[in-house]
Amino acid sequence: MRSEDFELISGLLKQRSGLILPADKVYLLESRLTPIAHKRGLETLDDLVNEVRLKRKEDLLVEITEAMTTNESFFFRDNKPFDLFKDTVMPQLIESRANQKRIRIWCAAASTGQEPYSLAIILKEMAAKLVGWKVEIVGTDISQQVLDKAKEGMFSQFEVQRGLPIQLLIKYFNQVGDLWQISDDIKTMVTYKMFNLLEPFSSLGSFDVIFCRNVLIYFDQPTKTQVLEKMRKLIPDDGTLFLGAAETVLGITDQFKPVQGQRGLYSTSNATDDLIGKLKAV
Amino acid sequence: MKSCLVVDDSKIIRKVARRILEELNFDIQEAVDGQDALDNCKSAMPDVVLLDWNMPVMNGLDFLKALRKTEGGAEPVVVFCTTENDMSHISAAISAGADEYIMKPFDREIIESKFVQVGLL
Ligand SMILES: C[S@@+](CC[C@H](N)C(=O)[O-])C[C@H]1O[C@@H](n2cnc3c(N)ncnc32)[C@H](O)[C@@H]1O
Numbered sequence: 001m002r003s004e005d006f007e008l009i010s011g012l013l014k015q016r017s018g019l020i021l022p023a024d025k026v027y028l029l030e031s032r033l034t035p036i037a038h039k040r041g042l043e044t045l046d047d048l049v050n051e052v053r054l055k056r057k058e059d060l061l062v063e064i065t066e067a068m069t070t071n072e073s074f075f076f077r078d079n080k081p082f083d084l085f086k087d088t089v090m091p092q093l094i095e096s097r098a099n100q101k102r103i104r105i106w107c108a109a110a111s112t113g114q115e116p117y118s119l120a121i122i123l124k125e126m127a128a129k130l131v132g133w134k135v136e137i138v139g140t141d142i143s144q145q146v147l148d149k150a151k152e153g154m155f156s157q158f159e160v161q162r163g164l165p166i167q168l169l170i171k172y173f174n175q176v177g178d179l180w181q182i183s184d185d186i187k188t189m190v191t192y193k194m195f196n197l198l199e200p201f202s203s204l205g206s207f208d209v210i211f212c213r214n215v216l217i218y219f220d221q222p223t224k225t226q227v228l229e230k231m232r233k234l235i236p237d238d239g240t241l242f243l244g245a246a247e248t249v250l251g252i253t254d255q256f257k258p259v260q261g262q263r264g265l266y267s268t269s270n271a272t273d274d275l276i277g278k279l280k281a282v
Numbered sequence: 283m284k285s286c287l288v289v290d291d292s293k294i295i296r297k298v299a300r301r302i303l304e305e306l307n308f309d310i311q312e313a314v315d316g317q318d319a320l321d322n323c324k325s326a327m328p329d330v331v332l333l334d335w336n337m338p339v340m341n342g343l344d345f346l347k348a349l350r351k352t353e354g355g356a357e358p359v360v361v362f363c364t365t366e367n368d369m370s371h372i373s374a375a376i377s378a379g380a381d382e383y384i385m386k387p388f389d390r391e392i393i394e395s396k397f398v399q400v401g402l403l
Contacts, residue, residue: 079398157367157385161392165399166376166383175369 001026005049009033009064012052016065017142018198018219018227032067036060066143070218073114075163077213081242081264085209086122087282088262089240092275093208094129096238101133106207108197108231109215110139113150113190114159117182119211120189121172138204140195147192153182198223201230210235213264214244221252228253237270240279284402285309285326289319289342290334290363299332299363302390306403316340320348327354330402332393333380335364335371343378350379359400363388 006026013019021029030045037048040060052060076082093103107116116139123135141147160169160180173180195204197215210231216224231241232255241256242264243249249256249266256266259279267276286308288299300310311328313319315337322328331349335342342362349355359381364371367385375383382396397403 074395158392161385161388162395163399166372170369170373170376 001030001045001049005046008049008053012061013065013068014220016061016198017069017196018223019065019068020218020220021068028068033064036063036067066145069143069146071111071143071146073111073214075114075160076118076165077115077163078245078264079163081211081213082118082122084262084265084279084282085119085242086126088279089209089265090122090126092238092278094133097208103133103135103209104205104207105135105137105209106204106211106234107137107139108195108210108212110141110150110192111143111146112155112159113139113146113153113182113192114155114163115139115211115213116150116190116192117153117186118163120186121168123189124172124186135189137190138207139190139192140204141192142194142196144194147194150190151187151192153187154179155182156180197227201234204234206234206236207239208235209240209242211242213242214247216247217244224252229255232256232268235268237268238272238275239268241266241268283307283309284329285311286330286332287311287313287319287322287328287358288332289313289316289337289345290332291315291337292334295334299393302393303332305390306394306397316342316345316348319345320352323349323355323358324352328358330359330361330397332361332363332384335362335366335375343375346375346378346380359402361396361400 006023009029010021013021033048034045037045042048042051097103105119110116116137119137123130139150156179160173172183172186174183212231216227228249243266245264255269257269259265259267259276261280265279267279286303288296288310290296291314296312303310311322313322317340333342342364346360361382361384362375362380363384363386365386372383381400384392384396394403
């Protein structure tokens, strides 16, 4: 691939999704975009790049952006954040939101649904404590393709064996041929919506907990800062944020701070000592 | 070091499982069917059993039921690892006292993820 072509496409990706594609990842462009070229009756990647350069048709740009996202996800990924959600964050919210009886959770890079469904399963397992409560899970992603898969809730044998305890498979999935579909009562707990983290957040409403895991790693530092600072505006001082294992707020924003000893969990910088104490317990 | 008994009538599967589990720091014993596995357990209870279902002499489910009735046989963590991948088999295995269930084909990641789940890693 010519360097000016690489720059055209990588510039486009940065602008549309925040993705930083280093020059040594040019093979990723080739392997993921060549099939798009062929599907459109173009012979080579060069032809596709020309098409982008000359016409800039929106549907093609969307397709290229989606194709370059990395959508890997597992149920209960890394375990610990989900244990923390269940054992510290939820009990704390049940106490502090006792009057409103309302909790809103946002999965900001929901991909194919494993993360929001893991949360929905946890909530279902603690349903006895949530009688009369309205708990909403909103899953968003830039890619419509992954959201369609999430909505269908259909997972391969391989996917249901990464992170999902067998007891939960038995309890919450139905076998459909070779695939496993999540049951309707879990599915209906999650609302999916296409949303680009580079856009303004005003349409989303406010949240008590945000899961923003394994997506900031693809962005440059200014973009990470912008996204996190926009998120801070959506949660109250006692709200919480979960990041992926390879992500942090350190050096990126001082509006959130890590909860000591609870890997992956962040409080706002205005959180009280009392709240932090509760998040550290367990 | 924890001990793991790999029970499968296929030599190839035992070899693959052994390689993965040795990398995860388990001490491996092998058994070729349920009866062989039961004899093994009676002489030395392993910490974990990785268990195939369809085997000659004694199948995995019958082994599991017999194991759980044996003295000390409630202790080992039992993880099925089988091509039987339908809900009725899975439920039967769990009711009989299996702790986890792997549907073949498996790879290192699946074994690792399941072993983490049952607290072995
Ligand atoms: C690796 S997945 C993470 C899935 C899940 N959160 C997890 O940790 O397992 C990253 C997801 O981020 C999405 N994504 C990338 N850029 C985005 C953006 N600008 N806005 C919204 N989602 C984006 C991708 O489409 C992809 O599905």
